[in-house]
Amino acid sequence: MxxxxxxxxxxxxxxxxxxxxxxxxxxxxxxxxxxxxxxxxxxxxxxxxxxxxxxxxxxxxxxxxRKRAWIGLVKIKSRRGFVLLPFQTLLALFAILATASALSLAGEALGLDFMKPDNSRAQDRFGDVAGNTRLYIFWLAIVWFAGPAEELYFRGFMIGKLREALGNSTWASALSVLISALIFGLGHVYYLGLRGLVTTGGIAVTLGVLYILHMRNIWPLMIAHAAANTLTFTVVYLQLQA
Incomplete structure (x- = not known):
């Protein structure tokens, strides 16, 4: 579009x-x-x-x-659901960080050149956030919209449509997660390169699995995605890495 x-x-x-x-x-x-x-x-x-x-x-x-629950926006009605939500969110956040770290370490261990850290493209795209409070706050407002929106589309909508097309079997669910993850990863190649495809694609696989395990409850993934992006921008803003 x-x-x-x-x-x-x-x-x-x-x-x-x-x-x-x-x-x-x-x-x-x-x-x-x-x-x-x-x-x-x-x-x-x-x-x-x-x-x-x-x-x-x-x-x-x-x-x-369709009802909003079809894309994961389920209504949390029980006290147990509200109690579990923060734990599910922390699990998703930990999964995002752990997956990114594991893929980075694996790439370096295997000697894959394209997995070597290269922040030049991200620096060109987000480097002006460093030390700029107004722009940092503005970006946070954006990521708390964009992150949940990505979850709604790539996990809620896309996995739902793929499962409808492929069926509700275990292999169909796995294939739906993999296809949506590949498309999600490809969407990050233009500024993160091949390393971004592998890393974001791997994170998308992890989140897709959690989405299925959470019985298609997308709330924890939406919050965790936005929180992970917030951590990233905070690191850039505080200039905690080169």
Whole structure:
């Protein structure tokens, strides 16, 4: 979906966007293509919000007239569910960090050149956050929207659609997790390279497995994803690594 298509409002969706969402889409789509004079414009261009995320919530929560639980937005009704939520979230956060670390160590142990740390692309993309409080806060606002939106799409929506197409068997569930993880990883290649494909793809496999094990409850994954991104930006902001 290009910015021009989004701005033309000519794309046909299975639902009609509400007025607030159409306004947001229009605002993001009309940002000057090359105007990097303002940090806000620059950040919005880099995240691709207009193209990828702004329409995620209204589209994914109501697509095809399904209930929101179909994409993982289950209603937590029992006290036990609320008690388990923070533990499930911490488990997902630990899984994200552990998977990234394990893949990095494995790549180095196997002598894979493409797995060697290379922060040059990420530095070009996010380096201006270092020491910039306003931009740091702005990015946090973005990641607490984008992270959950990615979970809704790649775990909730995509795994759900793939399982419908492939069936509800164990192998179909595994294949659904792997396919959605591959697509998720490919979406990070443009600024993280092949190492980003392996790392983010591996994290997506882990989160996909947790999604299935949690009986398609996506709340812990949404919170953990945003929390992991927050840790990343905090490290950059505080300049804790080169």
């Amino acid at each position: 290009s910015l021009t298509q989004l701005n033309d409002c000519s794309i046909q969706h299975p639902i009609t966007l509400s007025a607030p969402h159409r306004f947001l889409c229009d605002c993001f789509a009309r940002l000057p293509a090359e105007d990097c004079s303002r940090p806000v414009h620059l950040a919005l261009q880099r995240t691709g919000l207009a193209r990828d995320y702004v329409v995620s919530y209204p589209l994914l929560s109501e697509i095809d007239g």
